[in-house]
Amino acid sequence: MGVFDKSKCDCCVCPMQCVMQQLINIPDTRVFTISAEQVGIITSVENFLATINVGGIIRCFPICNVTAVGNNVLGTKTQLKPVRKDMKGECSCCEDPATNELATLVNKTVEINYLTRPGSPLSRLIGTVAKAGEGIVILTDVTNPFGAEVSNTAISTCQINFIEIKPQ
Known part of the structure; x- marks a missing residue:
């Protein structure tokens, strides 16, 4: 690691x-x-x-x-750095809150909007939170509201615009 x-x-x-x-x-x-x-x-x-x-x-x-x-090999067996709690710095104001929230949503369905190429239909993904670690969330069973082809995805939590929790 x-x-x-x-x-x-x-x-x-x-x-x-x-x-x-x-x-x-x-x-x-x-x-x-x-x-x-x-x-x-x-x-x-x-x-x-x-x-x-x-x-x-x-x-x-x-x-x-x-x-x-x-890539569809991403999932619960993917090794992630453990979540750490910073008390100051960039990580504590951007990455830590998103990662901490996603860690509470493991096995829940969410929609994540994240930064990628402007106009990309893949900037919004819906999937199951499989795992959250330092700076990363892994979504499995991923779909896209625009019908674009997707696979299991590891997203940098620093790059997330919003997380929408879907009804179960």
């Missing part, structure tokens, strides 16, 4: 790097950033940079710009 000193990266970038490392060489992995959606194979993840093979084209993404990743 890696050990990271407290820094601006510890609440969302380090946890996303840990998730992406578990997706190396898994086909059909979706990587979402604020400006792009890519489907390919993650070939390496280190030093806060992910390398992705998209149809033979190699692309590198700074992990700080990755808002979510999708």
Whole structure:
């Protein structure tokens, strides 16, 4: 899972790097950033940079710009960094409240709106909260209100605009 000193990266970038490392060489992995959606194979993840093979084209993404990743191998067995309670700093005002709320919603259906490419129908996902860890929530049984193709998704909680709790 890696050990990271407290820094601006510890609440969302380090946890996303840990998730992406578990997706190396898994086909059909979706990587979402604020400006792009890519489907390919993650070939390496280190030093806060992910390398992705998209149809033979190699692309590198700074992990700080990755808002979510999708692949059906994501689920309750995905290793996440444990939730930690900060008392100050960026994580305590943005990431911690969203992560703490999502941790109480495990096995519940939610709709999450998160940052991704403008106009993307995949900025809103409905799914079951499978697991919440430091800076990350994993949704399973994912659907999309716009009918777009989706898979289980790990979303950076720093990138969430809203969480809507669906009636059970």
